[in-house]
Amino acid sequence: MNTSPYLRKTTAVNSVMLRVLIALLPAICAYAWQFGAAILVQLAISTATALFAEAAMLAARGKPARLYLTDLSAVVTAWLIALSFSPITPWWLMVTATLVAIVIAKHLYGGLGQNPFNPAMVAFCTMIVAFPALMSQWPGAGQLDFHTQLELILGGARQLDAITAATPLDALRTGLREGGADVTVPGLMAGPAFGALGGAGWEWIALGYLIGGLFLLQQRIITWHMPAAFLLALAATALLMWGMRPDRFGSPIFHLASGGTMLAAFFIVTDPVSGATTPKGKLIFAAAIGALTYVIRSFGAYPDGIAFAVLLLNICVPLIDMQTQPPVFGHKRD
Amino acid sequence: MLRKLFKFHGGVKPATHKDAATASPIVTPPLPARLKVPLHQSIGGTPRPLVKAGDKVLKGQRIGGADGNVSSAVHAPTSGTVLAVEPVVTAHASGLSTLSVIIEPDGEERWIERQPIDLRATPADEIRDYLRDQGVVGLGGAVFPSHLKLKASREKPTRTLVINGAECEPFITCDDMLMRERAAGIVSGIRVMRQILGAEEVIVGIEDNKPAAVDAMTLAVQTAGLDQVSVVAIPTRYPAGGAKQLIRVLTGIEVPHGARSTDYGVQCFNVGTAYAIHEALELDQPLISRIVTVAGNVGQPRNYEVLFGTPMNELVALAGELPGTDAYIMGGPMMGFRMPAFDVPVVKATNCVLVSSPSLFPPPPPEMNCIRCGECAKACPADLQPFELYWFSRAKNFGKAQEYHLFDCIECGCCSYVCPSHIRLVDYYRFAKSEIWARERDKDAADAARERFDFRNLRQEREKQEKAARLAAKAAETRAKLAGESGDDDKTTSSAKPSQAEEAKKALIAAALEKARQQKERAPVPPRNTDNLSADKQAEIDAIEARRAAARQEAE
Numbered sequence: 001m002n003t004s005p006y007l008r009k010t011t012a013v014n015s016v017m018l019r020v021l022i023a024l025l026p027a028i029c030a031y032a033w034q035f036g037a038a039i040l041v042q043l044a045i046s047t048a049t050a051l052f053a054e055a056a057m058l059a060a061r062g063k064p065a066r067l068y069l070t071d072l073s074a075v076v077t078a079w080l081i082a083l084s085f086s087p088i089t090p091w092w093l094m095v096t097a098t099l100v101a102i103v104i105a106k107h108l109y110g111g112l113g114q115n116p117f118n119p120a121m122v123a124f125c126t127m128i129v130a131f132p133a134l135m136s137q138w139p140g141a142g143q144l145d146f147h148t149q150l151e152l153i154l155g156g157a158r159q160l161d162a163i164t165a166a167t168p169l170d171a172l173r174t175g176l177r178e179g180g181a182d183v184t185v186p187g188l189m190a191g192p193a194f195g196a197l198g199g200a201g202w203e204w205i206a207l208g209y210l211i212g213g214l215f216l217l218q219q220r221i222i223t224w225h226m227p228a229a230f231l232l233a234l235a236a237t238a239l240l241m242w243g244m245r246p247d248r249f250g251s252p253i254f255h256l257a258s259g260g261t262m263l264a265a266f267f268i269v270t271d272p273v274s275g276a277t278t279p280k281g282k283l284i285f286a287a288a289i290g291a292l293t294y295v296i297r298s299f300g301a302y303p304d305g306i307a308f309a310v311l312l313l314n315i316c317v318p319l320i321d322m323q324t325q326p327p328v329f330g331h332k333r334d
Numbered sequence: 335m336l337r338k339l340f341k342f343h344g345g346v347k348p349a350t351h352k353d354a355a356t357a358s359p360i361v362t363p364p365l366p367a368r369l370k371v372p373l374h375q376s377i378g379g380t381p382r383p384l385v386k387a388g389d390k391v392l393k394g395q396r397i398g399g400a401d402g403n404v405s406s407a408v409h410a411p412t413s414g415t416v417l418a419v420e421p422v423v424t425a426h427a428s429g430l431s432t433l434s435v436i437i438e439p440d441g442e443e444r445w446i447e448r449q450p451i452d453l454r455a456t457p458a459d460e461i462r463d464y465l466r467d468q469g470v471v472g473l474g475g476a477v478f479p480s481h482l483k484l485k486a487s488r489e490k491p492t493r494t495l496v497i498n499g500a501e502c503e504p505f506i507t508c509d510d511m512l513m514r515e516r517a518a519g520i521v522s523g524i525r526v527m528r529q530i531l532g533a534e535e536v537i538v539g540i541e542d543n544k545p546a547a548v549d550a551m552t553l554a555v556q557t558a559g560l561d562q563v564s565v566v567a568i569p570t571r572y573p574a575g576g577a578k579q580l581i582r583v584l585t586g587i588e589v590p591h592g593a594r595s596t597d598y599g600v601q602c603f604n605v606g607t608a609y610a611i612h613e614a615l616e617l618d619q620p621l622i623s624r625i626v627t628v629a630g631n632v633g634q635p636r637n638y639e640v641l642f643g644t645p646m647n648e649l650v651a652l653a654g655e656l657p658g659t660d661a662y663i664m665g666g667p668m669m670g671f672r673m674p675a676f677d678v679p680v681v682k683a684t685n686c687v688l689v690s691s692p693s694l695f696p697p698p699p700p701e702m703n704c705i706r707c708g709e710c711a712k713a714c715p716a717d718l719q720p721f722e723l724y725w726f727s728r729a730k731n732f733g734k735a736q737e738y739h740l741f742d743c744i745e746c747g748c749c750s751y752v753c754p755s756h757i758r759l760v761d762y763y764r765f766a767k768s769e770i771w772a773r774e775r776d777k778d779a780a781d782a783a784r785e786r787f788d789f790r791n792l793r794q795e796r797e798k799q800e801k802a803a804r805l806a807a808k809a810a811e812t813r814a815k816l817a818g819e820s821g822d823d824d825k826t827t828s829s830a831k832p833s834q835a836e837e838a839k840k841a842l843i844a845a846a847l848e849k850a851r852q853q854k855e856r857a858p859v860p861p862r863n864t865d866n867l868s869a870d871k872q873a874e875i876d877a878i879e880a881r882r883a884a885a886r887q888e889a890e
Contacts (some may be wrong), residue, residue, distance in 0.1 A: 002661075002672070002698070003671070003672075003758065003760070003764075004663075004665075004667070004668060004670055004671060004745075004760065005667060005668040005669070005747030005750050005751050005759055006667040006668075006670075006690065006695035006699060006759065007348050007504065007667045007668060007695070007751060008750070008751055008753075009346070009348075009752050011709075011752070011754045012754050012755075013702055013705060013754045014701070014756055016707065064700070067702065071702065073705075075465060094437060110703075111703065113702075113704045113706065113755075114703065129500060139593070178705055224707075272705055272706045272707045273704075273705050274705070275717065277708050277711065277721070277722075278711075278719065321722075325719065325738070327716075327717065328591075328716055328717045328718055328739045328742050329343070329578065329588055329591075329715065329717045329742060330578070330588040330589055330590025330591060330593070330742070331590055331739075332588065332717075
């Protein structure tokens with residue numbers, strides 16, 4: 001029976017997801033401009049795989065396929081995977097990653113809204129553990145033409161040194177590790193992989209994510225808490241280390257403009273399903289991811305630390321939420 | 335005067351749909367052919383019927399007497415003849431019937447003799463009793479007897495009297511029109527309430543989408559020369575008209591769940607109630623009608639001054655009901671509920687008859703999974719985390735739901751309104767609340783049953799002992815008899831000793847029996863379901879009882 005309230009706001013899940021996809025467009029444009037059209041191929045592969053996996057899982061679980069396919073959540077996951085993987089990832093790796101995200105991280109936990117872990121980050125971590133070499137091959141900006149990129153994606157022979165340049169984060173860390181005492185950050189950053197702020201080309205993509213993130217804030221799809229806490233915590237940790245040893249550690253600006261920082265700040269950390277929900281909890285959750293990201297980035301073995309930091313904090317969400325329940329009406333101490 | 339206003343968390347801004355019904359003044363509909371006046375129209379006890387079929391009643395005559403202090407009287411809305419006093423399906427979501435007085439109007443509208451009381455000469459206690467007998471209850475929708483609210487808390491004097499003219503629900507305009515047209519009466523009622531409560535200041539809160547009402551009330555306050563009363567326009571945001579939200583906005587005080595606002599020195603009345611108090615005390619008119627908005631699927635939404643007992647469908651017909659109506663909703667679209675029938679009578683709680691149609695209020699789209707987006711938490715005026723309550727309610731984890739303050743939920747509907755997954759959150763809370771209440775009832779019932787069971791065991795044990803005692807007595811008697819028959823045998827000496835012991839035992843048994851009999855007499859007679867039976871039923875029962883008695887004798 002129909003019960004009150006009889007009025008409803010017209011927003012639906014698919015409109016939320018659609019606006020998230022729109023918000024990703026500026027960064028995608030910058031990506032294609034700086035690194036070539038390969039990213040578009042990756043987006044197509046992951047989207048097709050995600051929709052197929054979603055439909056199959058919905059059918060297997062006896063859920064209304066049309067209702068949940070059109071919610072666009074699978075497409076958002078697919079795009080986030082494509083954007084966080086290297087643009088020259090072989091197609092089968094992209095397909096496997098997307099299947100892991102949709103089938104294991106999402107549907108085996110109960111589908112939309114039930115997954116404790118961010119599906120895109122689960123896919124990233126699984127793949128980087130399983131295929132560390134392939135996951136670490138990133139081209140430099142403008143390094144490869146589209147034909148070469150397509151060949152690599154479709155499984156062409158990989159002559160690694162010829163086709164890949166280290167990502168700025170990798171270049172910095174390995175450069176410092178292997179170069180010995182006379183190698184310094186300013187010296188390394190004069191190299192071709194680096195731009196004015198972070199990695200060459202990556203700055204533009206970061207700007208794209210920032211624009212999209214501001215759009216999401218303006219649309220009230222995300223609140224300021226998570227991006228602010230994440231970026232501030234990352235910058236503060238970086239500032240601490242850089243302030244002590246500017247020759248051994250990257251500057252806060254470098255960390256903000258490099259890797260997946262901006263993507264994570266507005267699109268990954270802010271995933272409502274797997275994140276904390278209370279205002280205070282959001283701050284703690286995102287700040288911890290920011291600090292942990294810096295630690296894994298600077299001292300770990302992987303190109304970026306965001307995915308691991310996010311999963312580690314996903315585990316803490318129930319505890320964070322439980323401990324940060326806001327006081328209810330009439331029970332505040334003011 | 336500029337006043338610092340406070341904010342409550344959350345709230346929503348649905349389209350108000352108020353303009354259509356405020357375009358034309360309040361009108362009085364023609365007398366209906368029958369008035370079905372339910373006796374139970376307020377919180378508290380059901381009033382006792384004071385009339386019976388065939389009685390002639392006058393307009394304003396009391397037809398239901400308040401049942402105790404937490405109750406409120408009910409009156410004949412017009413003069414006429416009582417056709418029946420019988421259960422009628424009433425304006426309640428349950429669809430249950432309540433005892434109602436059916437009146438056929440004679441069309442003469444003859445009043446009872448009216449004599450306004452002298453407010454200065456009457457002590458507050460008597461004024462309160464008088465209001466109870468005039469049937470004045472809160473007209474904002476909760477229908478709490480007003481006389482009970484006109485009493486300051488024992489510990490804390492009432493400092494602020496808040497008058498609620500916010501009317502935040504979409505479609506409803508009855509308070510708006512009342513304030514526009516009868517501001518002087520409302521202000522007069524406010525003056526009386528302030529006097530009884532001894533409040534220092536009075537704040538009339540009106541949402542700023544009703545400028546005409548704000549102006550009318552401001553003018554009336556000025557005319558009456560009441561400088562302790564201020565009329566304040568507050569931001570339009572549902573549910574600003576919830577008593578606790580309004581008190582928060584106007585005074586900054588948050589009254590927690592379970593506490594009374596009077597404990598914080600604040601009392602709150604609806605503008606309609608203020609007007610009803612004015613009528614009851616200064617005109618000696620009991621509460622027999624109210625302003626009702628008819629809106630929704632009708633040609634001309636409008637406000638009517640409606641006699642209680644008027645069937646809703648007759649009222650809706652006046653506003654030009656449009657085709658496609660599927661139900662009437664009493665109240666607004668956010669918190670109102672569907673009427674079980676179209677002809678249920680208008681009652682004191684009826685602020686609005688919202689005519690629903692599938693095109694106006696379509697059934698909600700299919701529910702999807704919660705994505706924990708937190709929109710509901712942003713909208714919740716009680717600062718709850720509605721999605722957490724949803725998980726707990728859904729999982730029937732009621733303990734956890736209560737821990738997350740389920741009972742602070744005021745069911746305003748904001749969370750369901752904003753949910754992008756179209757989850758009918760409020761339904762889950764209603765379910766959880768009723769389950770918790772049911773469990774508490776079950777627990778009480780189980781406790782009672784355990785007590786009964788313990789008593790039964792006790793009784794059976796006692797009966798066993800009594801029976802054993804009886805048998806022992808009988809055996810002793812027989813033995814004594816046998817001993818007597820055998821005469822002065824050489825056994826005499828040997829049997830003398832046991833017989834002495836028997837004698838002592840017998841005395842004990844007699845004492846025990848007497849005690850048991852007394853206990854039986856003391857035990858209260860349980861109520862029987864066999865009173866007031868027809869002769870043949872009684873005969874049947876008597877026959878059964880006789881058979882039972884015979885069987886019992888045989889068994890012994």
